[in-house]
Amino acid sequence: MKVGSVKEIKNNEYRVGMTPDNVRSYTQAGHQVLIEDGAGIGSGFTTAEYEAAGAKILPSAKEVWQGADMIIKVKEPLKEEYQYFREDLILYTYLHLAADRPLTDAMLASGIHGVAYETLMETNGSLPLLAPMSQIAGRLSIQEGAKYLEKPFGGSGVLLSGVPGTPQAKVLILGAGVVGTNACKVAVGMGADVTMMDLNLERLAYLDDIFGARIRTLYSTPGNLEQAIADADLVVGAVLIPGKAAPKLIKREYLKLMRPNSLIVDVAVDQGGCCETTKVTYHDNPTYVVDNAVHYCVGNMPGAVPRTSTIALTNATQKYGLQIAAKGLEKACQGNPVIYSGVNTYAGKCTCENVCIGFNLPFTDPSHVVN
Numbered sequence: 001m002k003v004g005s006v007k008e009i010k011n012n013e014y015r016v017g018m019t020p021d022n023v024r025s026y027t028q029a030g031h032q033v034l035i036e037d038g039a040g041i042g043s044g045f046t047t048a049e050y051e052a053a054g055a056k057i058l059p060s061a062k063e064v065w066q067g068a069d070m071i072i073k074v075k076e077p078l079k080e081e082y083q084y085f086r087e088d089l090i091l092y093t094y095l096h097l098a099a100d101r102p103l104t105d106a107m108l109a110s111g112i113h114g115v116a117y118e119t120l121m122e123t124n125g126s127l128p129l130l131a132p133m134s135q136i137a138g139r140l141s142i143q144e145g146a147k148y149l150e151k152p153f154g155g156s157g158v159l160l161s162g163v164p165g166t167p168q169a170k171v172l173i174l175g176a177g178v179v180g181t182n183a184c185k186v187a188v189g190m191g192a193d194v195t196m197m198d199l200n201l202e203r204l205a206y207l208d209d210i211f212g213a214r215i216r217t218l219y220s221t222p223g224n225l226e227q228a229i230a231d232a233d234l235v236v237g238a239v240l241i242p243g244k245a246a247p248k249l250i251k252r253e254y255l256k257l258m259r260p261n262s263l264i265v266d267v268a269v270d271q272g273g274c275c276e277t278t279k280v281t282y283h284d285n286p287t288y289v290v291d292n293a294v295h296y297c298v299g300n301m302p303g304a305v306p307r308t309s310t311i312a313l314t315n316a317t318q319k320y321g322l323q324i325a326a327k328g329l330e331k332a333c334q335g336n337p338v339i340y341s342g343v344n345t346y347a348g349k350c351t352c353e354n355v356c357i358g359f360n361l362p363f364t365d366p367s368h369v370v371n
Contacts, residue, residue, distance in 0.1 A: 001325040004034040004068030006061040007042075010075045012283035014042025014306035015313065017072040017093065020053040022314050022321075027054035031325050034064045043310040065089075072321055074313065075300060076103055087111030087347065090329050092321055094118055094133075095344055097355045098245045099272040104359060107345045113329055113370075117317060118270075119243040119352055120342030127242060129320070129342070131178050132312035136302040138182030138238065141265045142171070142190065144296055144304075145234045148287055149263050154294050156261035158233045161191030168193040172228045174220070174249055174274060175238035176203045179267050183236045188214050195228055225249060230257035237266040237274040243344070244354035250275035255291035262293055269297045333370045340366045 003026055005018040016039050018026075023033045035055040037047055047057055058064050065071060065084035073093035077085075085091075085106060095116035097104045107114050117129035127134075142160075149155035149169065162168040171187045173180045176198035184207065187194045194215040198204055204217040218224045229235055229250065239246050246268035255277065268274040277290040280299040287296050302309035320339060324332045333339045343366040344352040350359075351366035 001069045001328070002032045002034060002067060003070050003072060003321075003325055004036075004064040005039055005072050006036040006064050007039040008073065008075055009061075009078055009080065010300060010303075013075055013300050013303045015074040015300075015303055015310045016040045016043050016045065016306075017074050017314070017317075019043075019310060019314050020045055020049040020055075022318050023050055023053040023055045025318060025322065026325060029322060029326065032056065034058055034067050036061050036064045040310075043306040045310075070321075070325060072317070074310075075303075076100060077106075082106040082110075085110035085112040089113065090115060090324060092117075092317070092324065094270075096270045097344055097352065098243060098358050099270060101359055104345075104350070104355060104361075108348050108350060108361075111348045112345065113343070113347070114345040115324070115329070115339070115342045116243070116344045116352070117313075117342070119344060119354075120320065120338065121242065122338055127178075129313075129316050130240075130242075132316050133302045133309065134178035134240075135182045136305065136309055136312065137267050138179040138184075138236075139186045140301050140304065141179070141183045141236045141238070141267050142186040142192075142234075144286075144298075144301070145171070145236065145263055145265050146190065148265075148294060148296055149234060154261060154287055154289070155263055156233060156259060160187070160234075169233040170231055171195070171234045171236065172197065172232040173236045173238055174198075174225075175240065175268075176200060176207055176217075177238065177240055179238035179240070180236070181207065183238060183267075184211065184215060192234075195232075197225065197228065220249075226254055226257065229254045232258070233262050235262070235264045237264065237268045237278075239268050239274045240271065241354065243352045245272040245358050246274045248274060248276045250277075252276045252291075255293045258292045260292045261289075263296060264293050265296045267301065269299050273297060330370050333366070337367070340370065343370055346370050 070090040151157040349364040356363035
């Protein structure tokens with residue numbers, strides 16, 4: 001198979017879909033790899049390294065899109081890239097279709113086969129292609145939160161750890177999954193006063209066992225949420241329903257209860273956000289203020305640390321990508337039914353149930369059409 005990777009064009013996105021090590025693995029398996037010139041520069045990978053690994057370097061993204069049987073990316077295609085969609089092309093990347101109707105419509109109209117990292121689910125219920133970026137985004141949420149609580153960045157001027165004789169900052173984390181747990185690790189490590197909130201009592205019990213008296217756990221009810229938000233210096237939105245738009249847990253009226261210049265970091269922004277006032281921002285202008293709350297809603301948070309993010313992501317995606325390249329999407333799904341869960345669009349049909357529900361589209365089970 002001809003496998004291609006292009007330079008990401010999203011604002012301040014420096015990750016890349018394949019590293020030179022990935023190229024070597026694909027070429028050793030007998031595939032041809034096409035890389036856009038300069039695609040890996042943002043992550044610290046030179047064109048010479050890709051060439052040494054066996055890639056064919058092409059001068060433009062257009063040539064890579066047109067020459068490849070499968071495109072491996074990081075972020076969802078932007079409008080400028082829709083022109084490259086075609087019915088015999090496999091697109092293997094984060095798609096986040098539930099928050100992007102224009103992209104969904106473009107993929108369905110073109111017939112492109114979209115395999116989404118964020119919905120591929122293993123038999124144990126884990127999301128192996130989402131997990132590494134969730135780990136990074138969770139840790140960054142506290143790192144960025146600490147920075148944007150500083151007064152020069154528009155925050156309330158609170159230090160997460162406090163110092164002797166002063167209170168610690170109060171951090172509220174909504175969602176106790178991978179993002180929330182990693183946010184909790186860093187927040188506890190920085191000395192903050194941490195509250196974890198979730199609907200899953202088993203998960204809360206697990207975190208209570210792990211962190212003990214260093215955190216408090218709360219069952220997520222509207223009353224608990226309203227009270228905790230009013231008391232928080234930093235709120236991290238870390239809720240996820242795979243393939244589905246994030247629930248709007250943080251209501252507009254809650255913001256008026258927050259102390260002036262408190263901070264909301266909405267990590268769920270890729271899936272539409274868990275705050276009613278969330279809108280996508282970028283690394284070059286990451287915050288805005290609504291009522292009393294500063295909002296940090298960067299849609300590609302791990303792009304701020306592209307070297308780490310690219311290596312972590314491609315370590316996870318290579319396993320499934322090699323299966324698709326070796327057998328084609330159809331036989332790869334038959335050989336490993338887990339891959340069916342990643343197929344969001346196929347030959348003009350929407351094959352992700354949660355996307356269909358959100359947009360009122362007819363659902364087609366991927367195992368019925370990917371054959």
